[in-house]
Amino acid sequence: MDFAAMQSTLYDHIMEARRREAADLLGEAIAGAGYEATLLSLLEPTLAMLGERWSSNALSLAQGFVAGKVAEDFLAMGAPVPGSPDARETVSREPLAGPARIAVIANAEDDYHAMGRSLVSTFLRLRGWQVEDMGCDVLAGDLVDRAVSVGACVVGISAMMLTTARNVLKVRAEIDARGLAGKLFLAVGGAVFRMRPELVTELGGDGTAETALDAPALFESFRLRSAGTGAASQAESAAP
C-alpha cells in the first residue's frame, strides 16, 4: 500500500473539506492494511503535516475543524468496545509508564464556545487517551470531582473570552485546596490564551498548546510529570 501517495491525497481532501472522500480513503486503507497501520502510517503523518501548517498560521480554522472531523470519523471506524457500543478500542501502543492516559476536559464556567474543546477531545482520543468531556459551563468543583473519580492526571479547560477565562482561577484553587498540585495538571486553551499568552500563568494554568493538534503532546508531558518521570514538552514550554 502506497501510504506516501495516500497521505498526499488525504491531505488534499482535508484541505478542501472533502470529508466523505477522506473517510472513504481511510476505509480503504483499513480494509487493506488494518486499523493500526492506517493510523500510524496514514492518518497520523497527515495530521502532523497539517499541524505544522496550523502552527505557522498556514491552515485555516475550517481546515483544522475538518481534520478533527476526519479523525472523529476514523475513531468511529474502530472496533466497538464489548458492552460499550459508543466507545472504540484504542490502538495497542507501547506499555505505559506512569498513570493511565485519562483526562477530563470542559469549557470554563459560563463559557459556551465548544469548538476548541471538541477538537482537543478528538485528537486526544486518537492518541489513546480516555477523555471525559463534561461539555460547556462546568463549575470548578464538579470538574475536579470528576477528575478525582476517574483517576485523571490532566484537566483541560477551554475559554474564549477574558471574562470566562478568569474562572480558570477557580479550578486552580480547587486543585490546590485538595493537595492535587503536581499530580493533577491544568491545561488551558482557547482564543484568549492565544491572544494573551501571559494569562496562562496569571490564571494558574500549568501550560497550553498552540493548536488542538498540539494538545496530545502537552497532555503527555503532564502525564509523565504526574508520574515524576518526564520533562516539560515543547508544547508546554511554549507557554510563558
Next chain:
Amino acid sequence: MERVGAVLGGTAPDRRPFTLTLSLYGSRLLGRSAADCFADPALYAAGQRAVTELCQPDVLFGPFALALEAEAFGSTLERFRDAPPVVRKPALKSTAGIDSLRIPDPATAPGLRFLVDSVAAVVADQGGTRPVAAPLAAPCDLPIMLAGMDGWLETLMFDPALAARWTALAVEHFVALASAYFAAGAAFVVTPVMLVNPSLVNPSLVDRLLLPILREAFSRLPGPVVFHHGGNRIAGILPLVADLPNVAGFVIDERDPFEAARAALGPGPLLLGNLSGPQCALRGAEDQERRVASILSDRKNDPRFIFATSGADVPWETDPRTLERLRRLLEAPS
C-alpha cells in the same frame, strides 16, 4: 454631508473626510455606562452628540452592538460598563434546532428596535449634517452567534440542506434589519464579515460557501453596504469580494496595504481605513499622529478614500485629548 458626497462622486472635497468609530465612546463622554447607552436610543443619540462636539467626524455610527441581533433570536448576552455587549450563550446548542427560531421583527423585538430607533435618533439629532452608518452582522456570521462556530462550520461544509435553511433565515433577517435602518435614515449599512478571513476559512471555501450568501443578501438591500474587515486582514481576499452587489466601499485592516487593496478593487469603490481603533487607547499621541500622517500621505492622490479607524470601536478608556489631537490633524487642509 457634502464632503462625503464629493468623495462618493469622485470630485475633490474641501478637505479629506474622516470618521472614527466612536459608537461606544459616546457613553464615556456622557459619563454613563455602555450598558445604559446600548439600551436607550435617546441616550445613545446624546452620546453621539457629545462625540460630534469632540471630534466633528464626517460620518457617525449607529450602535456597534451586533450581539443585540443574536439576543433577538434568544442568545444570552453579557453587558459591560465600558464595552459593547457580547454573546455569552448562543440561543441553540446545535444548528439542528433551527425550527425553534423565528425571525425577529425590527419594529417590535426590543434589541432590534433599540438599534433602529438609535439610528433614527442620531439622524434626527444631526439634522442632515453628516451621514449615519448602521452596523449589522453579516448573514454568513450570524449563525455563529446563534448556534456556535463549530455547529455552523459543520453545517456549512457538510450539510447543504440545513445550511440552506440557515442561510435563508440569516439573509431574511439581514434584509429586514437593513431595510429598517434605511427607513430610519441610515445613509449606508456597514457589515463586518469575519468568516471570509483566510485564517478562519480558506479562500476556496469562501468562494464556494460564503460568497453566495453575501451575494444574495447584498443584492436585496435597498441601499449601499460598506464591507468591513471584521478585525482581520482582507487585502488577500479583496479580489474575491470586489464584485459583490451594492458594495459602496471597503474598510480595510491596519495591516492591509492600501496600494494592494486599491489594485485589487480598481478605482471605483471607496476605501476606508486604516488606523487601528482598538489601539487608540494604547498608543501615544505622537505615534498616532505619525500613523495618520503616513496614511494621508499614502492616499493623497486617491479620490475615493475616507480616513477611518479600522477594527472595533475606539476603546472606552481612550484619552479624549488623543482624539482631539487626531481631529486637529485630520481637519488640517489637504
